[in-house]
Amino acid sequence: MATATLPMLDLAQYHGENRAEFLRQLRVASRDVGFFYLTGHGISPQTQQQVLALGREFFALPLAEKTQVQMLNSPHFRGYTRLNGELTRGQPDQREQFDIMREDAVVGLPTSNALWRRLVGPNQWPTALPALKPTLLAFQQQLTDVTVTLLRAMLEALALPADALDHTIAGLNGTEGPYQHMKIVRYPVAAANASKQGVGAHKDPGYLTLVMQDQQAGLEVETADGWVLAEPIAGAFVVNIGELLEMASNGYLKATTHRVTSPQQQDRYSVAFFMAAQLDATVPLLPLSAELAAEAQGPATDPANPLLRQVGDNTLKGRLRSHRDVADRHYPELAQAS
Numbered sequence: 227m228a229t230a231t232l233p234m235l236d237l238a239q240y241h242g243e244n245r246a247e248f249l250r251q252l253r254v255a256s257r258d259v260g261f262f263y264l265t266g267h268g269i270s271p272q273t274q275q276q277v278l279a280l281g282r283e284f285f286a287l288p289l290a291e292k293t294q295v296q297m298l299n300s301p302h303f304r305g306y307t308r309l310n311g312e313l314t315r316g317q318p319d320q321r322e323q324f325d326i327m328r329e330d331a332v333v334g335l336p337t338s339n340a341l342w343r344r345l346v347g348p349n350q351w352p353t354a355l356p357a358l359k360p361t362l363l364a365f366q367q368q369l370t371d372v373t374v375t376l377l378r379a380m381l382e383a384l385a386l387p388a389d390a391l392d393h394t395i396a397g398l399n400g401t402e403g404p405y406q407h408m409k410i411v412r413y414p415v416a417a418a419n420a421s422k423q424g425v426g427a428h429k430d431p432g433y434l435t436l437v438m439q440d441q442q443a444g445l446e447v448e449t450a451d452g453w454v455l456a457e458p459i460a461g462a463f464v465v466n467i468g469e470l471l472e473m474a475s476n477g478y479l480k481a482t483t484h485r486v487t488s489p490q491q492q493d494r495y496s497v498a499f500f501m502a503a504q505l506d507a508t509v510p511l512l513p514l515s516a517e518l519a520a521e522a523q524g525p526a527t528d529p530a531n532p533l534l535r536q537v538g539d540n541t542l543k544g545r546l547r548s549h550r551d552v553a554d555r556h557y558p559e560l561a562q563a564s
């Protein structure tokens with residue numbers, strides 16, 4: 227593991243007198259590493275601790291309570307996934323998790339070419355832990371606000387209008403704001419000789435991801451210097467860029483591969499939040515200046531997993547690959563094709 231560390235950015239500077247220098251650092255970090263720590267985001271340590279504590283409580287519930295809200299029940303890919311229940315590049319991840327998205331009503335009947343509309347719908351909530359719903363939904367909204375600010379700052383950092391992507395995060399069918407997806411995760415200590423794939427190497431699909439970690443390390447980032455450990459820093463979020471933003475910037479902003487290695491001594495808890503364009507958006511190609519365009523390397527393409535500019539199709543494709551059991555039950559016609 228390389229000893230390099232990730233860049234550190236203070237979002238408070240975006241609103242202060244160091245704005246220009248902040249934007250420069252943001253541009254360089256997003257171009258060269260695609261990963262950084264973020265402080266000055268305005269979310270209090272108390273709120274962070276409260277969410278992590280509630281996450282621990284959730285995972286400590288009896289399996290029967292967690293199974294009651296299993297993702298397998300949900301055509302909208304919300305709910306609990308047991309250990310080994312999610313696949314990354316076909317290999318099972320050593321983590322259990324609970325996924326939520328925007329709390330929505332089911333939208334109208336899908337037409338055959340817009341099956342992604344079925345991603346929209348309600349979350350599942352465990353009756354045994356009533357505090358989970360209000361706490362996680364409020365936290366999801368706070369993280370959304372931070373990522374929207376950050377997205378606008380990134381566009382400014384590219385010398386574009388801050389609102390250049392606002393039309394892709396305005397909301398779907400009367401909902402407000404961008405696509406939201408949050409998960410609370412538990413990575414158990416790996417048994418000797420067992421797989422240590424907490425989550426396999428991957429890029430995130432959306433615009434921007436925020437990760438909140440407890441004190442247990444495990445998140446690793448692939449950089450030009452090799453794999454770098456994103457050591458937890460109390461109060462700071464880890465930010466990374468997703469494939470949609472890489473695509474919009476023609477590869478100037480980098481979606482970087484990362485993974486989690488199972489902890490050795492203590493279970494690790496984290497919360498990951500993924501902000502993306504709304505499902506009916508098509509990701510535009512941003513008009514970069516000639517100077518910046520010269521540094522844009524084009525989005526990385528993986529022939530085994532091509533990116534789709536239509537966000538709903540791209541999102542559904544990712545969910546079907548990661549959660550095969552949900553795909554088989556709720557999308558049999560697509561599960562066979564993917």
Ligand SMILES: O=C(O)CCC(=O)C(=O)O
Pocket residue numbers: 411425430437439445484485486496497498
């Ligand atoms: O748990 C973490 O630290 C990161 C998780 C992650 O990369 C993901 O779920 O996409």
Ligand SMILES: [Fe+2]
Pocket residue numbers: 428429430484
């Ligand atoms: Fe990730």
